[in-house]
Structures are given as C-alpha cells and as structure tokens.
C-alpha cells in the first residue's frame with residue numbers, strides 16, 4: 001500500500017486525468033435527442049413537479065430560442081469526407097482522447113509490476129474494448145511470437161496422464177472452440193478501500209475489472225487429449241511464460257464442466273499482448289490472478305501446489321491474524337458508474353443511474369439502488385442478456401432535486417448472495433485485507449453537482 005493513494009488532492013488538481021464528464025453529457029444529449037416518450041413515462045412515474053423541471057433541460061430550437069448558428073450547414077455536410085485508407089486498424093475519434101486506461105499516481109514503484117485501470121465511468125454496455133481492458137503485470141508484458149510459443153500439458157508424476165503433450169498455437173486453433181462472455185476482476189480490485197476512502201473515481205476504485213468475449217478451447221479437451229486420469233488428478237497447475245513465472249493451482253472440479261478455456265481470442269480478434277497474447281487461461285468467476293497469461297504449461301497433480309502466488313500473495317488477512325488461502329471466487333458485486341466519483345452533474349433533473357453488476361458464482365439476479373444512503377431501495381432494470389460470470393448492466397431512472405444524495409447499488413446473485421455493507425465486511429474481515437472486497441459502494445452527489453467517493457456503514 002502506498003500513501004499516494006491516500007492523496008486525492010493530487011488527483012483533483014488534474015481533473016482531465018480522471019473525469020468522466022462525457023458520459024454525463026451523453027445522458028443529457030440522449031435525453032434531448034430522442035428518448036422523450038420514455039422519459040415522459042419515467043417522469044410521470046416519478047414526481048410531477050420535478051419531472052417538468054427535468055424536461056426543461058431540453059434546449060429550444062431557434063427562432064424561439066437557442067443558438068441561431070445551429071441551423072447553418074456545417075462543413076461536414078457540404079464537402080467530401082476522408083477516404084478509406086488502403087489498409088488500417090481503426091482508432092477512436094480524436095474527441096475521445098481522454099478515454100484512457102490509467103495508472104494510479106504513485107501506486108507502484110515500477111511500471112512492470114503494476115496495474116492500469118479501465119475507465120468504467122465512461123464505458124457503455126458490458127464489453128470492454130480491448131484497448132481499454134485493465135492490465136496487471138507482475139513482471140512486465142511481452143509480445144510473444146506465436147510461431148515460437150508452445151503449451152505443454154504434463155502430469156506431476158507418471159500415470160497422471162498417458163501422453164504428455166506439447167501444442168503449437170496452430171494445433172490448438174484447429175481444435176473445436178467456444179466463445180463466451182466473461183468478466184475478469186483482479187482479486188485486489190477495490191482493495192485500497194478496506195480502511196477508508198482511498199481513491200476518487202470508479203476507474204480507480206473498481207477499474208481492475210473488464211469483460212470480453214473470449215474464444216478458445218476448453219482446457220478439459222487438452223487434458224483428455226493427453227489421456228489425463230481424471231480420478232487421480234485433482235488439481236491443475238497453470239504456468240505463464242513471462243519472467244514472473246506466474247503459477248496458480250486450479251481445482252479440477254472447476255475444469256470438468258468445460259468452463260475453463262485456453263483462450264487465444266478476445267472480442268473477435270487475437271488477445272492483446274498486454275492481456276496474454278498468444279494464449280491465456282480464462283477461469284470464469286475466479287480472481288484475475290488465476291487467468292494465467294502467456295500460458296506455457298499445464299500440469300495435472302493430486303494436491304494444491306502452494307506456489308509463491310498463493311502462499312505469500314492473494315490471501316486474506318483475517319481479524320484474528322490468520323491468513324485465509326485459496327479464496328478465489330469473486331463474490332457478487334456492483335458499482336454505479338454514472339454518477340460516480342469525479343463526475344459533475346450538469347443540472348438538476350433527469351439522470352439515468354447506470355452501473356455494472358457481476359458474480360463469480362453465476363448470474364446476477366437483481367440489483368437494488370438507493371439514492372438516500374441505503375434507507376430506501378428500488379429495483380434497477382437489468383439489461384438483457386444476463387449471462388453467467390459476466391458483467392450485467394443496470395439502469396434506474398432518477399430525477400435529481402439538487403439536494404445532496406448518496407447513491408448506492410446492491411447486487412444479489414442467483415445463489416442468493418448479496419453484497420455486504422462496509423460495516424458487515426469489516427466485522428467479518430477486519431480492515432487489513434487487500435483482496436476480495438465486494439462491499440456496497442457509495443457516491444455522494446453534492447449540492448453543487450460534484451460527485452465524491454464516500455463510505456457509509
């Protein structure tokens with residue numbers, strides 16, 4: 001833990017580094033541009049007086065008011081646009097240059113053993129564009145030549161599997177593949193907030209989270225090809241090819257159902273180098289560290305390996321001083337992404353409260369949202385499809401009356417587990433943990449429209 005995290009002032013002086021204003025402007029624009037029927041219904045359901053105030057945020061057209069230049073034909077409606085390039089890889093608009101994954105100032109000593117956070121507050125839907133996927137490296141990232149990369153599948157001792165095998169990427173890519181949407185969350189996501197509010201924005205509080213469509217071969221297929229003894233073998237060791245020698249134990253029980261993938265695809269193209277090109281493990285619902293990147297070896301064994309990454313890292317320090325090991329499921333969690341810390345509400349009136357919910361145990365069953373610090377809750381709308389071990393997007397209509405408001409979301413998954421409050425989390429876990437914080441997040445909307453990260457118990 002580094003004290004620079006505790007210095008939001010330093011971040012505030014550079015607001016362009018973290019503000020997600022764009023999404024709020026988009027909300028206002030959408031409200032003006034074409035969702036009026038929907039909005040009227042929403043407002044009718046909400047309070048009458050506040051509703052008409054909300055609709056007044058739509059700009060009148062000239063000549064009754066507004067900017068007369070808005071009717072002049074702009075250049076882009078008159079001349080020739082740009083031609084297609086003879087080849088190329090598309091980039092976002094120049095006006096979206098502020099949409100970046102970012103390192104938290106001062107969090108780590110080196111950029112190679114570090115993390116960059118996804119800008120959750122400015123993204124829509126559930127899929128993370130690959131260029132905005134968070135990054136977590138223990139020893140730097142590599143762009144590995146796929147023609148030279150190999151994946152070995154072996155047993156811890158003779159008899160564990162019949163034929164130890166070495167696969168080339170081509171050999172893996174000709175096997176039957178599946179494509180599935182899953183979230184990946186670092187076990188340390190929201191880890192700085194155990195003691196106190198530590199960071200200003202959703203990007204830094206929850207941005208070690210991303211969601212992609214992954215394509216690959218079920219790991220069980222490769223184990224079966226190697227003639228694995230699935231009675232003798234009970235655990236798999238996964239090993240990465242980077243200098244960190246990232247190694248993790250994965251129980252065979254999680255692999256048998258075909259969910260764990262040896263993946264090469266991410267959002268319709270090959271994995272990005274930062275995310276493990278050319279091969280990574282996808283372990284749905286399990287903390288990010290088990291999603292071994294640059295995957296080079298799978299070993300079948302009969303006991304947990306207690307590797308360095310599970311014996312000294314990624315454990316939970318409990319209030320009684322004991323360490324809890326192998327707590328790998330990312331429990332039910334959610335965060336409101338708009339309005340969220342660092343954003344500024346433009347005016348009182350209508351807002352679409354929106355956010356993300358997920359559970360490592362399965363599907364999100366419901367999300368409740370409070371705008372009064374947890375006294376009253378309303379059920380949010382979940383966007384379809386709701387997929388297992390995947391992000392789900394929720395929305396709730398809200399008319400802001402200009403008074404301070406504390407916005408929270410509480411997700412419940414289809415196993416019946418709901419997010420705890422900070423009071424509940426601390427009672428069970430103390431304040432010295434780093435990992436596995438799924439407590440309810442609170443954002444304070446101040447009377448001046450500025451949104452702040454706060455904690456209420």
Ligand SMILES: Nc1nc2c(c(=O)[nH]1)N[C@H]1C(S)=C(S)[C@@H](COP(=O)(O)O)O[C@H]1N2
Pocket residue numbers: 133134135136137138139185186187239240241242244246274275276287288289290291292293294295
């Ligand atoms: N080989 C290797 N695999 C790795 C890591 C690493 O440093 N090296 N980091 C792990 C951790 S802690 C996380 S949270 C995820 C992050 O994946 P991403 O960088 O694609 O977001 O990768 C995991 N797999």
Ligand SMILES: [Mo]
Pocket residue numbers: 136185186187188288289
């Ligand atoms: Mo992680």
